[in-house]
Amino acid sequence: MKKITLKDIAAYFDVSISTASKAINGSHEISEALKEKIQKYAKEMHYKPNRMALNLLNKSNRTIGVIVPNILNYFFVQVLYGIEKVANENGYNIISCISNESFDKESKTLAFLDSGTVDGVIVSLSEETQEKRKVAAFMDILGNQIPLVLFDRVSDLVSCDKVVVDDYEAGYTSTQYFLDTGCKTIAIISPIAHSSVGKLRFNGYKKALEDNGISFQENLVVNYSKKDDLDVLMALLMNCGPVDAILGLDEITAVRVLQILKSKNYRVPEDVSIIGFTNGQLSKYVTPALTTVSQHGKYIGELTAKQLIKRIKHKSNDELPFETKVVKTSLLIRDSTKKLL
Amino acid sequence: MKKITLKDIAAYFDVSISTASKAINGSHEISEALKEKIQKYAKEMHYKPNRMALNLLNKSNRTIGVIVPNILNYFFVQVLYGIEKVANENGYNIISCISNESFDKESKTLAFLDSGTVDGVIVSLSEETQEKRKVAAFMDILGNQIPLVLFDRVSDLVSCDKVVVDDYEAGYTSTQYFLDTGCKTIAIISPIAHSSVGKLRFNGYKKALEDNGISFQENLVVNYSKKDDLDVLMALLMNCGPVDAILGLDEITAVRVLQILKSKNYRVPEDVSIIGFTNGQLSKYVTPALTTVSQHGKYIGELTAKQLIKRIKHKSNDELPFETKVVKTSLLIRDSTKKLL
DNA sequence: GTGAAAGCGCTAACAT
DNA sequence: ATGTTAGCGCTTTCAC
Secondary structure, eight states, rough: OOOOOHHHHHHHOOOOHHHHHHHTTTTTTTTTTHHHHHHHHHHHHTTOHHHHHHHHHOOOOOOOEESSSTTTTTHHHHHHHHHHHHHHHOOOEEOOOOOOOOOOHHHHHHHTTTTTSSSEEOOOOOHHHHHTTOOHHOOOOOHHOOOOEEEOOOTSSOOSEEEEEEEHHHHHHHHHHHHTOOOOEEEEESOTSSSHHHHHHHHHHHHHOOOOOOOOGGEEEEETTTTOOOOHHHHHHHHTTTEEEEEEEEEHHHHHHHHHHHHOOOTTTTTEEEEEEEEOOHHHHHSSOOOOEEEOOOHHHHHHHOOOOOOOOSSSSOOOOOEEEEOEEEEEETTTTTOOO | OOOOOOHHHHHTOOOOHHHHHHTTTTTTOOOOOHHHHHHHHHHTTTTTHHHHHHHHHHOOSEEEEEESSOOOOHHHHHHHHHHHHHHHHTTTTEEEETTOOOOHOOOOOOOOHTTOOOSEEOOOOEEEHHHHHHOHHEEEEHTOOOEEEESOOOOTOOEEEEEEEOHHHHHHHHHHHHHHHTTOOEEEEESOOOSHHHHHHHHHHHHHHHHHOOOOOOGGGGEOOHHHHHHHHHHHHHTTOOOOOOEEESSSHHHHHHHHHHTTTOOTTOOOOOEEOOHHHHHHHHOOOOEEHHHHHHHHHHHHHHHHHHHHTTOOOOOOOEEEEOOOOOEEOOOSOOOOO
């Protein structure tokens, strides 16, 4: 019961390998009788052409590599889902890698993908990469003519197709919404201060304050990392003076903020309003349900995959200019914010 | 800036391809001077051996295929995370596929993986596959000597290594816990009635009732599918008579049950206790926090990947008997159940 | 120390 | 209608 090859089949029927190949592929050059015999035998023996050989021959393997920073984050899972869907519809498989926000792991993975492993690559940068602004590995990919699409966390240092969220607007809109519901002192809590996405949201927040004649206060900004204790940071924040709204820059942050506030007997949204990011199940089922910015993860994934596949198909013809698609967010009003005035 | 090959390098230095190959691989057969020159040039030109060629040569590509039924389910994401971790530590990459609970998609994916695409395969069966008990595609994989490990949703029809959760015990233990906290009328709600996992949990539930001298009531069993409206089903259930505990067979079911109950002004756990499955963020952050059965998803992933890699390494030597590892669950007591009497 | 040749499994252009 | 040859990119004997 060993893996059977064309050679075996050819030997069995005492024909040449190419005859066997043609017979199996239903070539009209081969006599019906022989074709039938060979095909029957091939089927019986569960013959399958060796993919590795085909890949080498075609210089393509209908596979795309995806690198996401964190698979335990619902947004990225949604994107992955969208990518897989479109890839699958187009006959591609995905090899998915997790950078775990590490520059090293991301670079190594890119180097691996940059050796004929895949037809194209999709990446959302690790936070460390965005912080260091080191994108050599991407240059290699591009240099080797491997189609690349960046999504969500992108870099201006890399020229390629991109799909991003309108994070600036999202930051602006949610801040404006707080203002419109009567909140004055708006804090912002971010675990992704170094990422493009985090910065954009922050800038949108600042601009909204400015446009409303509210002065920006440094002490209302809480940037934290895994090492930090959010409880402590929150206690500090709430002791600085009254805070009546908090913008959490990702889903889990907003949920944890809600939890902490509740445990300290703040009423949400009466005392403090909260808006989070990523429309996941978490935001939906928590009490009170969180008002969130939906980034349409699945849609982003679909768009990204489509763009990559388009690029793969146009590979030879490099007339196709790079595109950056911006996906608008939606603010889903739920119960963690007050009603409009 | 085209992809550079050994041939190009050989031509550039006017040496043979094999010399170039040896030089780049640091063979002692080659003079230091030449080695240095060639290696330097290779580096400059960003030369990387073509993976497809190597794969064909080595009949291995250090890649493992993973098929999960549903990537939007936190349990499977956790498993995936564990698999990726171990695979990565051992120099393997994973190509991940989603069956979406469809028999067809699963079979097609298996057929694809069964053609030299991967060194081994990890699968958790789609519900449809478990229901139909059709496992031909797995037989093909096995027939072609491709190492296979099944996890969580497994089939007795397939002889291979398996990693499963002690779902029977989990069903038993959680039911017993309800009983021990004074609940008498215990309902069970399952979206996975056709899966091995669902059946096992159900059997554990029944056995616990039996051992406690409580008669099993058919009308306390709610099996539903995506098409069904859980709200309606719940209304039906609650109108049958008093129900003081509900066992939800997956995370989202338990959470939705909680939501529905709260909206109908039942108090949890005073009126109705709830236990769910899968220790995800959802169960943790919902109010009240759900008592859940933790299946240790990440650990299962790690175990599965380790077993597969072991199998891949032992491929030649088929003395290695198949193993089924059973992972015990833990009941995490939180606030959706009453205190022990 | 360097090169020629074979071969991984397959396909396709080119004979016969 | 069938076979021969070459080649995808690489490594690895085995000659020289």
